[in-house]
Amino acid sequence: MTTAGAPGPVDESDGKGGLRAALSGLTTRGRSFLAAGVAATVCAYALGQGDLLRVGLLLAALPLVCVTALYRTRYRVAGSRRLSPSRVPAGSEARVHLRMDNVSRLHTGLLMLQDRVPYVLGPRPRFVLDRVEPGGVREVSYRIRSDLRGRYPLGPLQLQLSDPFGMCELTRSFSAYDTLVVIPRTEPLPALRLAGEASGYGDVRQRSLALAGEDDIIPRGYRHGDDLRRVHWRSTARHGELMVRREEQPQRARCTVLLDTRRIAYQGAGPGSAFEWAVSGAASALVHMLERGFAVRLLTDEGSAVPGEGADGFAGSSQESADSAGLMMDTLAAVGHSDGGGLSRAYDVLRGGDEGLLVAFFGDLDEEQAAVAARMRQRSRGAVAFVLDGDGRAHGSGAAPSASGRLRLLREAGWTVVAVPPGAELARLWQQAGQEGAGAQYSAARPSVPGTTTGF
Structure with a gap:
């Protein structure tokens, strides 16, 4: 066969x-x-x-x-697999569709179809297919589900052929594999505004118009297809060639989501662990900020970002937000603990330029790492930190004095710090961060200046 x-x-x-x-x-x-x-x-x-x-x-x-x-039987059978969808949140189901085509001129005998799946996705599915006529098609499907994020290979498909008397069984395997990506769960977050100095398209656009008018006064050379109404005659006379005015390009607000993956910063494992909460929180923040029109970057404590982003490390234009979100979710689906003990690599990346808004999900911070995190605020226009300790207990009431001191160090550096109690909903903590950040900015500088808030 x-x-x-x-x-x-x-x-x-x-x-x-x-x-x-x-x-x-x-x-x-x-x-x-x-x-x-x-x-x-x-x-x-x-x-x-x-x-x-x-x-x-x-x-x-x-x-x-x-x-x-x-x-000596010469069956030619073509098989294919289709995932619907190929990327699912943890705890959600995906359906796998299998299709078998008999491309030979003979009827097949009784076939048993089996697909290989990892143990965490459930039992191995098996189907019995009756005789398939020449050119015939058989389609079957099954459901898979995982509470653990990750990348799971599916396949190869296996066909088992047996004779009518049950004396012999032959197994043949296809060579194609597919991958199911189980991404972290995400929560819808409320649209808030955090005090800062940068904004998205709208406010920056208004300030540019107020300062420089509708167009940039710096001209450029004429290009085929440019509107002749944009010709800048004074520059044309000065340069001796046709010059046109540049159109104002609205600046896109930036946001960096920092995920602390240090192994020593978390305790416990499984879907309900503190580390999984941090991964899910980072995923929710990424999706929310992309939907708000921000140019977003995912960063870990090791200083690594998502491959395939823009040249400056941030996501591309708004039309590419879905692709950017997919790349980041694929990265978070497979992210694990790092063996590093510090945040210095992430700090080296952050101090290289203007990061806009910084949203960080930290595990347990000792005094040294709290000081490094405090310095990260210097290159950000606004910074929000969600802090968990090693076993998921909040750094709030009942926390050790040293832990409270480390959080106070972050607040004094300009961070908006939110302690994460076990089982907390990110949406409520997000709302709390917006209220605390707005209150801190209002008390620090009066009167407020219009157009100096960052939506998040």
Whole structure:
């Protein structure tokens, strides 16, 4: 039997290796018949019983005939798999659709279809397919679900072919694999405004118009297709060539989401652990800020960002927000603990430029790492920190004095700090961060200046 699947068909029915594989496919029934036939033949030869000899030969020949017939069968079957969807949040179900096409000119026998899936996705699905006519199609589907985020391989598909007497079973495998991506759960977050010095498209656009008018006064050379109404005649006369005014390009507000993945900063494991809460919180913040029109970057304590982003490390234009969110979610689906003990690499990345708004999800911070985190605020126009301790207890009431001091250090550096109690909803903490940040900015500087708030 030949099974065809991407990439390319697989033919395992030729050669001595295929014959040995066919003999090894004898079922318990086939081996029993063969053993009984050999025993009867030996006894008949020893006792001189002709009738018993014929029975023994029949018993021994039947499984061998089934093996030969099954081995020489030339089925060509094409298989495909489709995931719907291929990226799901943890705890949600995905459906896998399997399609089998008989591309040969013969009817197939009884087929058993089996797909390999990781243990955490559930039991291995098996389907029995009746005879498939030439050119016929059979479609089946099954559901998979995981409470743990990650990237899970599916496949390869396996077909099991058996003879009508159940003497022999041959298994053929396709070569195609698929990957199910289980991303962290996300929560819808309220649209708030945090005190800062940068904004999104709208406010920056208004300030640019107020200062420089509708157009930038710096001209550039004329290009084919430019509107002639934008010709800047004074520059044209000065340069001796046709010059046009540049259109004002609205600046896009930036946001960096920092995820602390240090192993020593968290305790516990599983879907309800503090680390999984931090990963889910970072995912929720990324999606929310992209929906708000921000250019977003995901950063870890190791200083690594999501591959495939813009040249400056931030997500691309608003039309690419869905793709950017997909890249970041794929990264968060597979992110694990880092063995590093500090935040210095992330600080080196953050101090390299203007980061806009900084949203951080920290684990347990000692005095040294709290000082490093405090310095991160210097390159950000606004900073919000959600802090968990190692075992998920809040740094709030009942926290150790040293832990309260480390959080106070962040607040004195300009951070808006929110202590995360176990089982807290991120939406409520997000609301709290907005209220605390706005109150701190209002008390620090009066009167407030219009257009100096950052929406998040």
